[in-house]
Amino acid sequence: xxxxxxxxxxxxxxxxxxxxxxxxxxxxxxxxxxxxxxxxxxxxxxxxxxxxxxxxxxxxxxxxxxxxxxxxxxxxxxxxxxxxxxxxxxxxxxxxxxxxxxxxxxxxxxxxxxxxxxxxxxxxxxxxxxxxxxxxxxxxxxxxxxxxxxxxxxxxxxxxxxxxxxxxxxxxxxxxxxxxxxxxxxxxxxxxxxxxxxxxxxxxxxxxxxxxxxxxxxxxxxxxxxxxxxxxxxxxxxxxxxxxxxxxxxxxxxxxxxxxxxxxxxxxxxxxxxxxxxxxxxxxxxxxxxxxxxxxxxxxxxxxxxxxxxxxxxxxxxxxxxxxxxxxxxxxxxxxxxxxxxxxxxxxxxxxxxxxxxxxxxxxxxxxxxxxxxxxxxxxxxxxxxxxxxxxxxxxxxxxxxxxxxxxxxxxxxxxxxxxxxxxxxxxxxxxxxxxxxxxxxxxxxxxxxxxxxxxxxxxxxxxxxxxxxxxxxxxxxxxxxxxxxxxxxxxxxxxx
Numbered sequence: 001x002x003x004x005x006x007x008x009x010x011x012x013x014x015x016x017x018x019x020x021x022x023x024x025x026x027x028x029x030x031x032x033x034x035x036x037x038x039x040x041x042x043x044x045x046x047x048x049x050x051x052x053x054x055x056x057x058x059x060x061x062x063x064x065x066x067x068x069x070x071x072x073x074x075x076x077x078x079x080x081x082x083x084x085x086x087x088x089x090x091x092x093x094x095x096x097x098x099x100x101x102x103x104x105x106x107x108x109x110x111x112x113x114x115x116x117x118x119x120x121x122x123x124x125x126x127x128x129x130x131x132x133x134x135x136x137x138x139x140x141x142x143x144x145x146x147x148x149x150x151x152x153x154x155x156x157x158x159x160x161x162x163x164x165x166x167x168x169x170x171x172x173x174x175x176x177x178x179x180x181x182x183x184x185x186x187x188x189x190x191x192x193x194x195x196x197x198x199x200x201x202x203x204x205x206x207x208x209x210x211x212x213x214x215x216x217x218x219x220x221x222x223x224x225x226x227x228x229x230x231x232x233x234x235x236x237x238x239x240x241x242x243x244x245x246x247x248x249x250x251x252x253x254x255x256x257x258x259x260x261x262x263x264x265x266x267x268x269x270x271x272x273x274x275x276x277x278x279x280x281x282x283x284x285x286x287x288x289x290x291x292x293x294x295x296x297x298x299x300x301x302x303x304x305x306x307x308x309x310x311x312x313x314x315x316x317x318x319x320x321x322x323x324x325x326x327x328x329x330x331x332x333x334x335x336x337x338x339x340x341x342x343x344x345x346x347x348x349x350x351x352x353x354x355x356x357x358x359x360x361x362x363x364x365x366x367x368x369x370x371x372x373x374x375x376x377x378x379x380x381x382x383x384x385x386x387x388x389x390x391x392x393x394x395x396x397x398x399x400x401x402x403x404x405x406x407x408x409x410x411x412x413x414x415x416x417x418x419x420x421x422x423x424x425x426x427x428x429x430x431x432x433x434x435x436x437x438x439x440x441x442x443x444x445x446x447x448x449x450x451x452x453x454x455x456x457x458x459x460x461x462x463x464x465x466x467x468x469x470x471x472x473x474x475x476x477x478x479x480x481x482x483x484x485x486x487x488x489x490x491x492x493x494x495x496x497x
Contacts, residue, residue: 026087030304032129033093034122035244040082043123044246047469048408051247055119059112069109075099120248127244130256132302137237138260139295140200143207143288144230145268145393149386150281152371157281160216166368168216168223170496173359173489175227176234180486181335183235188475192243193305196236200296203229207289211282238485239478242464243306250464251407251415254457258400265393273386307474338479341470348466351412352484354420355459356491362423363492365430366392366448373430378437388441392449399453412458412465419454422447459484 025031031039038044046054062070062078076096084092094102104114155165187195206225213219237257245253275284342348374380374388407415426447429435435443463484467477 022088022091023086025308026084026091028093032127034125035127035129036083036093038119038122038246040085043119045468045471045473046247047465048247048250051120051123052116055116056112058119059115069111070103070115071109072096072100075103075110123246123248126249126253126256127246129244129304129306130241130253132304133237133240134256134260136196136295136299136303137257138264139298140233140292141261142264142268143203143292143295145265145389146272146275146284146288146291147207147210148265148269148389149273149371150276150284152375152385153276154210154213154219154281158213158216158219160219164216165372166496168219169367170493171220171223172227172230173493173496175224176231176489177486177493179228179231180235180482180489183232184239184478184482185331186232187235187239188307188478191305191307192236192240193299193303194236195232196240196303197296197300199229199232199234199236200292200299201229203233204289204292204296205229207285207292211285211289235478235482235485238460238481239474240303240306242460242477242481243474245464247468248408250461251404251412251457252401254460255401255404258404258453258456259397262393262397262400266390266397269386269389269393270383271386273381273383277383334476335479338476338483341466342480342483345466348462348484351416351459351462352487354416355455355484356487358420358423358455359488359492360495361427362448362451363495365427365495366452368496369430370444370448378441388445392445395446395449396453399450400456403453403456406454407456407458407461412462415454415456416458419451419456419458422454423451426451459488 035044041058043051043054043058059070060066062074064074064077079092079096079099080089100108100110103110103118106114110118151169152165155168160168183195203226206222206227206229209218209222209225213222241253241257272284275287279287342352371385371389374385380388403415403419426444429440429447430444432440460481463481464477467480470476472480
């Protein structure tokens with residue numbers, strides 16, 4: 001059993017060698033015990049308001065002798081039949097005795113109150129798989145942060161107008177909209193990790209092309225390639241986070257990645273501006289391309305797949321349960337069903353359209369109007385622009401975790417509404433021609449940063465809540481996320497244009 005295996009001192013590698021035929025999903029480094037426990041008991045796919053009732057029902061299911069407490073024998077049966085149904089006991093991450101202690105037992109039994117507190121604690125704790133993914137997001141974001149001050153400089157070198165610049169920036173969100181369904185299909189059929197890794201390699205190719213741009217047409221082509229790569233990588237990463245979110249962490253699961261991405265954008269623009277002034281725009285793009293390729297190779301090693309493989313009839317599914325290539329009608333039917341669910345959910349529609357409007361105004365302005373305002377209106381240099389964008393990212397970094405906590409604990413609207421209001425007020429200040437630069441600059445930058453942090457992941461958390469209310473599996477949830485993400489990208493593209 002697990003106790004004997006632990007007592008013999010064998011490591012994970014040795015155990016793997018002796019059990020090569022064991023399903024990889026049985027290993028704790030692939031699927032951590034806490035996530036397995038919550039998932040197998042179906043406590044991850046419920047709405048936050050139903051959490052306490054669901055925990056009580058699970059307790060009643062485990063308490064087979066109906067004595068009002070869970071003993072060791074009932075826990076062993078739970079682990080063998082539900083937690084590790086297809087895994088030998090020698091690969092269990094914990095023994096029944098360990099689980100007894102983990103659930104807060106004082107003696108040989110777990111009371112209903114102890115069980116409820118322990119499960120709530122598990123559900124409130126971020127899945128440890130979020131940290132390698134957040135580190136991946138940091139390095140990926142760092143490459144784009146280096147690019148942020150280079151783009152306006154490249155546009156000036158090519159003599160492109162503001163309208164053309166906006167259209168060029170809009171290419172990436174438009175590509176994400178166009179690839180929303182194909183990318184989601186690929187993530188559901190082949191897994192989240194391949195999409196993330198290969199998408200970053202495609203983006204690296206686009207950055208390489210950026211180093212040799214000599215005309216606006218070439219600029220658009222490079223943005224198309226970068227947009228396709230980031231679309232695939234973004235869908236893979238977002239679905240990974242959706243897969244590992246619990247009922248009580250659907251906003252906070254995005255916070256570590258958001259914070260590290262903001263940290264990357266805090267240092268990246270300044271570094272990118274310095275590189276442009278030191279080695280030139282073209283050489284800087286080659287360095288960014290090499291860095292993005294290195295990020296992709298690193299992710300191939302450190303990330304683990306989060307998509308669970310399911311059994312499905314060969315006639316309706318291939319490669320782990322998603323529709324096969326000849327099942328176009330079935331696939332279309334599922335997407336139509338997801339769109340119908342999306343439209344019929346008032347809260348989800350309201351949050352998504354608010355997010356689209358937010359992207360249309362605030363986010364698009366951050367990428368198009370703000371850099372030009374800083375260069376032409378505020379008279380900043382390339383290095384100054386980099387420092388300004390870095391300062392905004394620091395403010396957003398500091399606000400990201402509290403904002404996610406507010407969303408998860410006090411309600412989505414408590415974070416969303418103030419974030420939208422603050423962003424609107426900030427845009428009004430930016431539009432005021434009479435505001436002194438020394439006032440406008442800190443107000444606009446801090447307001448945009450904090451507003452973005454408050455709005456942040458709320459629309460996606462609301463989407464995950466909606467999927468949970470309907471009891472959706474990972475694949476159906478990813479389709480619903482694609483609808484929400486697509487409308488947000490459409491709003492950003494329209495704003496850039």
